[in-house]
Amino acid sequence: MASLKERIINVLKERQLVSEPQLEEAMAVQRAHGGSLQKILVEKGFVSEADLLAALSQGMGVPPITLQRFKLDPSLRPLIPREMAIQYELVPVSCMGRTLSVAMADPLNVIALDTLTTMTGLSINPLLATSRDIRDAIDLYYGTGVEETLREMVSRTEAESLEIVTDEKPDESANALLQIHDAPVVKFTDAMLATAVRLRASDLLIEPREKTVRVRYRVDGILQEGKAPPKAMHASIVSRVKIMAELNIAERRLPQDGHFNFRTEDRVIDFRVSILPSAFGGTVCLRVLDKGSLSLDLSALGFSKDDMDKLKVCARKPHGLILATGPTGSGKTTTLYSLLKLIDSPEKNLVTVEDPVEFDLPGINQVNAKVEIGLTFAASLRSILRQDPDVIMIGEIRDPETADMAVKSALTGHLVVSTLHTTSAVGSIIRLVNMGMEPFLINSCLMAVIGQRLVRRICKHCGQTVKPAKAIAERLGILGPDGEPPELLKGAGCRSCYQSGYAGREVIAETLIMNPEIRELILKRAPQRELEQAARRGGMKTLREHGLIKALAHVTTLDEVFRTTIGETVEA
DSSP: OOOHHHHHHHHHHHTTOSOHHHHHHHHHHHHHHOSOHHHHHHHTTSSOHHHHHHHHHHHHTOOBOOGGGSOOOGGGGGGSOHHHHHHHTEEEEEEETTEEEEEESOTTOHHHHHHHHHHHOSEEEEEEOOHHHHHHHHHHHHOOOHHHHHHHHHHHSOGGGOEEEOSSOOOHHHHHHHTOTTSHHHHHHHHHHHHHHHTTEEEEEEEEOSSOEEEEEEETTEEEEOOOOOGGGHHHHHHHHHHHTTOOTTOOSSOEEEEEEEEETTEEEEEEEEEEEETTEEEEEEEEEEGGGOOOOGGGTTOOHHHHHHHHHHHTSSSEEEEEEOSTTSSHHHHHHHHHHHHOOTTOOEEEEESSOOSOOTTSEEEEOBGGGTBOHHHHHHHHGGGOOSEEEESOOOSHHHHHHHHHHHHTTOEEEEEEOOSSHHHHHHHHHHTTOOHHHHHHHEEEEEEEEEEEEEOTTTEEEEOOOHHHHHHHTOOOTTSSOOOEEEEOOOTTTTTSSEEEEEEEEEEEEOOHHHHHHHHTTOOHHHHHHHHHHTTOOOHHHHHHHHHHTTSSOHHHHHHHSOSOOOOO
16 A cells, blocks of 8 residues: 555646656655655745645545634634644644544644544544644634743753853843843743754754744754744844843844853853844844864864875965865864864964954964954954964955955965865865966965865764665766665664754865966966866865765765765766
């Protein structure tokens, strides 16, 4: 007998609601990130909720209901507690005799049906409704449920273990606001912060919508939704965050940035705050910086031994320029920090200029750039050069002026390391030329360029052996000596990895080391394609090639390699 998923897919195909490529794409997303196939199909716009509801109804053999068009009987509210309605995504609709009709997102949930039968003493007649329809009906039927939602959030998080860390004693009014630990908004906000730390999230997003609020956590580079507060609490939560970051709570028209420290689980977590006014209220982004989890060991980041040896040679030279490139969140700053730690010694004066300083590095002088008062990267560099530095780290080369200062600093006897936002290692050379740098100056100072991404590691507790299709393995050049696809690993999902199949991330990189051939091409202003070919001849592995090596070593999956690198995407 066909499974429920197979029945639903067959109905979707029969009704020609989705195409075969759309189904394959949705199932690939489900395999990579988990979640409901139905939800993925709707989110990607492949099928409408109404059409999906009809398909599910036919596949399950359960009649559908649209709750927005149905007036619920308020006398049935005591039969099913709000907590149970939320847990099982259901709501009572009507009762005739000894039969209770209940709208459910999953009418085949035997546990929910048995619990309802035992609790009410009635026969249950399940009806099918969408999850969104049921959530809206619960809010209307039971009310916003602030206290209930709070109890659920706080019960899962030891918010009492959280404590704001401040350097100065706040004034009485601020202290009064900060110390109301019994206030619902305070408990809810603290619970969200603790959840972000527990999930090892890098970011926490609080995004208001017209009638709802969305809370999302970026875990291992992927956003996933969390428990959201009622819309009525949003403004108070934003004010709470502003108070912790010592921002102006009355300012709602302009963006604001700040930070605060929180102590939880016997360690201090730094939260960087960005608040952006939107159409429905302040959108809050909290960057979570866990100093205790920071690893500054270059060998532990994921670089190949060959690339690591080459980088160590470059980093120990007395002068020159080393660049780390990649998109935001690809680990560039951690790589540069690791290089600084590698070469740090009492005989050297190391200075950094960052916006902002992400982590405190003992023994290194770190400068916070402040553009609003004129302390730009370029202005900071001019002052830093008067401080007799041996090594200079520039947080990011953003403009021609900073690029000019970085190149000149490298030419005048300083080792300079910096980041640059380009998609590849070779692309950084083209970017410097476009910024106005003369090719002969680039040749004189540039030693190495690191193009990097972060791929998720397979969870050690739930890895399972899988084999890619032979055609895919052949296209990728990873067929075994016997002509068969190799055995790879893929996380099945468990409690340890929160059902994602992944736990933690590490670097895949392409490391370009300058050589005479590349320098000659730069002088000729050769196009990027020729530079890439020369770099490959010089021993550089591309991001895709390094990713495939890690997949074959059972570190990550092909899905992750395809997601993070440029190239033709094929389904594993």
